[in-house]
Every structure is written in C-alpha cells, then in structure tokens.
Amino acid sequence: MANVFLFLRAEPLIGTIYVFLCVVHAVLLPEPAYSGPQKxxxxxxxxxxxxxxxxxxxxxxxxxxxxxxxxxxxxxxxxxxxxxxxxxxxxxxxxxxxxxxxxxxxxxxxxxxxxxxxxxxxxxxxxxxxxxxxxxxxxxxxxxxxxxxxxxxxxxx
CATH class of the missing domain: 3.40.30.10 (Glutaredoxin)
Structure with missing residues (x-):
C-alpha cells in the first residue's frame, strides 16, 4: 500500500498504471494451491x-x-x-x-x-x-x- 501511495503522490498516471498492473497480476496469476497426493x-x-x-x-x-x-x-x-x-x-x-x-x-x-x-x-x-x-x-x-x-x-x- 505504501508503494501505491508514493506512486500516486509522485505521479498520478504512473500510480494508476501500477494499481492496474497489481490488480491484473492478482487476477490472472493467483498464488498456486497445493495439488499433490493426499488422503x-x-x-x-x-x-x-x-x-x-x-x-x-x-x-x-x-x-x-x-x-x-x-x-x-x-x-x-x-x-x-x-x-x-x-x-x-x-x-x-x-x-x-x-x-x-x-x-x-x-x-x-x-x-x-x-x-x-x-x-x-x-x-x-x-x-x-x-x-x-x-x-x-x-x-x-x-x-x-x-x-x-x-x-x-x-x-x-
């Protein structure tokens, strides 16, 4: 969150792009779930x-x-x-x-x-x-x- 605040404060356009890329990353590349063998x-x-x-x-x-x-x-x-x-x-x-x-x-x-x-x-x-x-x-x-x-x-x- 600190990065978002700093980017938005320094340059709103870059901050907006950063937020957009973070959202895209979270949606398209979620943390992988375990899928190995289990009982x-x-x-x-x-x-x-x-x-x-x-x-x-x-x-x-x-x-x-x-x-x-x-x-x-x-x-x-x-x-x-x-x-x-x-x-x-x-x-x-x-x-x-x-x-x-x-x-x-x-x-x-x-x-x-x-x-x-x-x-x-x-x-x-x-x-x-x-x-x-x-x-x-x-x-x-x-x-x-x-x-x-x-x-x-x-x-x-």
Missing amino acids: ITYFNGTELNDEIQRNKRITWLVQFYTTWSPECKHIAPVFAQLSERFALPNLRFAKLDVGRWPKEAERFRINTHPASRQLPTMSLFKDGKEVMRRPTIQNKRAIPFVFTQVRIIFECF
Missing part, C-alpha cells in the same frame, strides 16, 4: 460432526481452514504429506472450510475473523470427542503455534 476427506457443513459421531472408533485429525488465509495455504502441503504418510483405516485426515461454513466454525469454537490467530486450527478427535487442538486458546486468546511437519507429528501422534 484427505473434505467435508461440507454438518457432515464432519455427523461423521465423527457416526463411527467413534475412527480417530480424525481435522484442519479447519479458509481459502483466503495465507497461513492455511502454507500448511496445505504439510497436512497433505502427513495424510499420505500416516493415514490408516482408524486414523483419517479431514478438512473443513470454515470460511464457507461459518455455523460450523461457531460449533467448533473457531474465530474466522481476518485478524484471528486461530486459522488454521487442527483438532484431533478420538472417540467422538476433541482431545487436542492447536493453536490452543487461553483467556480468549490463541496461543501462537508454528505448524511444521515435525511439530504436528510430535503433538498429535
């Missing part, structure tokens, strides 16, 4: 809660994410690699887009505000109940958690 189930709406309660013998590691969050985009390859490495019949990996399903975000107590530090959130469900969540919440604030493959393995498995 992840994507849920819509209440499907996740229904599935967790339906078969309590299955342990679920669930990533709650949004499509607009850079942190969620950066963790996608790590979560996919973990799913490829550790998925079993009784350990499954899932994702729920809480940006599209805000009522589910409320159900799982996840703040989806753009300034929220709760995105992405990973929860481990065992016997139909949440037994672990990262980042954790204390005094209504999210405790920062750096999602790396090693930390997720250490915390969840």
